[in-house]
Amino acid sequence: MASRAWQPNGRRRKAIVVGASWAGLQTASALKKAGLEVAILTENEDVGGVWLENYQGYGLQARNWTHEYPGLPYPAGSGSWPKAPVVQSYLRHFVVQEGLLLSISFGVHVVRIHPENGGLDGWTIVCQSSDQRLRDMACDLCCVCTGLYYEPYLPEWATTGSFSGKILHSKHLTDASIAQGKHVVVVGGNKSAMDASLVCSQVAASTTMVARKLRWQFPQNLLGILPLDWLAYSRVMAALGHPYYASTRAVKALHWALSPVKALVFKAFELLIALQTPLPEHFRPKQPILQSVYNNLGFTDGSFQAAAYNGTIQGHLAGIQSLSGTTVTLTDGKTLEADLVVCATGYKKTFRDFFEPAVQAQLGFEHDGLWLYRQTIPARMPNIAFINLTLSFCPPAFITVQTAWLAALVTGTLKLPSPEDMQADIAKLQACRRLFPAYKEDKSPLTAHMLHVEQIKYFDQIMRDLGRSPWRKGWNLLAEVFAPYSAHDYQNLQPEIAS
Numbered sequence: 001m002a003s004r005a006w007q008p009n010g011r012r013r014k015a016i017v018v019g020a021s022w023a024g025l026q027t028a029s030a031l032k033k034a035g036l037e038v039a040i041l042t043e044n045e046d047v048g049g050v051w052l053e054n055y056q057g058y059g060l061q062a063r064n065w066t067h068e069y070p071g072l073p074y075p076a077g078s079g080s081w082p083k084a085p086v087v088q089s090y091l092r093h094f095v096v097q098e099g100l101l102l103s104i105s106f107g108v109h110v111v112r113i114h115p116e117n118g119g120l121d122g123w124t125i126v127c128q129s130s131d132q133r134l135r136d137m138a139c140d141l142c143c144v145c146t147g148l149y150y151e152p153y154l155p156e157w158a159t160t161g162s163f164s165g166k167i168l169h170s171k172h173l174t175d176a177s178i179a180q181g182k183h184v185v186v187v188g189g190n191k192s193a194m195d196a197s198l199v200c201s202q203v204a205a206s207t208t209m210v211a212r213k214l215r216w217q218f219p220q221n222l223l224g225i226l227p228l229d230w231l232a233y234s235r236v237m238a239a240l241g242h243p244y245y246a247s248t249r250a251v252k253a254l255h256w257a258l259s260p261v262k263a264l265v266f267k268a269f270e271l272l273i274a275l276q277t278p279l280p281e282h283f284r285p286k287q288p289i290l291q292s293v294y295n296n297l298g299f300t301d302g303s304f305q306a307a308a309y310n311g312t313i314q315g316h317l318a319g320i321q322s323l324s325g326t327t328v329t330l331t332d333g334k335t336l337e338a339d340l341v342v343c344a345t346g347y348k349k350t351f352r353d354f355f356e357p358a359v360q361a362q363l364g365f366e367h368d369g370l371w372l373y374r375q376t377i378p379a380r381m382p383n384i385a386f387i388n389l390t391l392s393f394c395p396p397a398f399i400t401v402q403t404a405w406l407a408a409l410v411t412g413t414l415k416l417p418s419p420e421d422m423q424a425d426i427a428k429l430q431a432c433r434r435l436f437p438a439y440k441e442d443k444s445p446l447t448a449h450m451l452h453v454e455q456i457k458y459f460d461q462i463m464r465d466l467g468r469s470p471w472r473k474g475w476n477l478l479a480e481v482f483a484p485y486s487a488h489d490y491q492n493l494q495p496e497i498a499s
């Protein structure tokens, strides 16, 4: 395939990066270092995406080192779990350090991304600035870095009906005073719902969390001593999961043989977590912990569980049937009185809307997400990459590895297999992942984007692609097995590959 971005051709190639947060900024930096001219577009007036606005007091849920660019720690005094403003100013610092400021266009909303000659001649980005005028920008390579947690999703019952109270998405719960003295219903069963419930419960007359399903949350330190983010980001956790789609038959057989041991380990986790952060019956997750680990890993400092246990936060396991007047009717027939409903109902995956339907199909969009080769590029459309549109435990490590792979591709250090071979690899991944109980049961529309517990296996695969050793801890075998992998383990990867 004669591809403009993947093959250096003596001409300075231009990349457009859509998004100016963790993914967009590192992608831009990597491509600049690879010799491309780079323009970054963001619809916000500042860098930071997720870290610009969300519910009151939000911040990192895992420790700071899990969310740093390689070799760039947070400044002293940021705390182990930095709050959003610290994360955002860290990103500003990265922009200055990498000399990216002049490459960023703020307040530019991307409306459409259109392939020229099937992508072979690059891409046209249709965007709209604050004056509402549409304009086209052409590029050889387009990188979509618009995040998976960006545009709030509101279910239909929240946008129709005749509720007389206030309805807002958890992203807009920026000031708890809106819940002062109110009867609040928080809808959702994930980390944002728990945090939003906690925020409201401090000032509300009553707070009730309504969820169809509750997921396990990991205490930051198990029994007060074992930091679970260490374990979660390590090879031990990866070994406890299902085998990777690319694992050899022998490894798959070993996983199968060890499944009773793995089941016991997870049962022990469930018991220890339940002991440390006890919950009343209606708040106890019903699914096995491995399923929560595969869907998303939430960390907790125990405050939500304490508030649920002492009854400050009430809970109902049900869906929402309808809202009317001041009444919330649940799918089990129960009713709740409320004057504020907070929807912790997740985010829209708007990047699909950038593309016309025919292009979506060519790119690899299916009912369960966008299926990409190495979670990064479509098998059949050249010159476009999707960065961090994957759910991993450690986005900065994922982005570091992914952008190094992309840079190797644009510098010609790495050659792609044929589109047929890439498609065959994707088919293998699909076949394996669609069988995982966690995704099968939830029929997740994000199955293609799930990496989570498999992230180290992905990192290893990319290291092999790049001809680098996957073992990044030197000769320290204990660290290799038990210590966590973060972005710092891939520091200098790009120059290493280039040399």
Ligand SMILES: Cc1cc2nc3c(=O)[nH]c(=O)nc-3n(C[C@H](O)[C@H](O)[C@H](O)COP(=O)(O)OP(=O)(O)OC[C@H]3O[C@@H](n4cnc5c(N)ncnc54)[C@H](O)[C@@H]3O)c2cc1C
Pocket: 018, 019, 020, 021, 022, 023, 024, 041, 042, 043, 044, 047, 048, 049, 050, 051, 054, 055, 058, 059, 060, 061, 062, 067, 108, 109, 110, 111, 145, 146, 147, 148, 149, 150, 192, 387, 388, 389, 393, 394, 395, 396
């Ligand atoms: C409340 C909350 C807490 C989180 N906490 C953690 C945590 O503790 N640890 C962790 O690892 N992860 C956490 N995450 C996940 C978080 O999304 C990632 O860590 C990371 O911020 C994602 O970065 P990103 O660059 O992919 O996207 P985002 O930060 O979402 O940025 C998206 C970018 O795309 C731009 N954009 C979007 N649409 C358009 C458009 N149409 N036109 C132009 N620009 C556009 C935006 O302007 C923005 O610059 C959290 C997410 C949320 C919502």
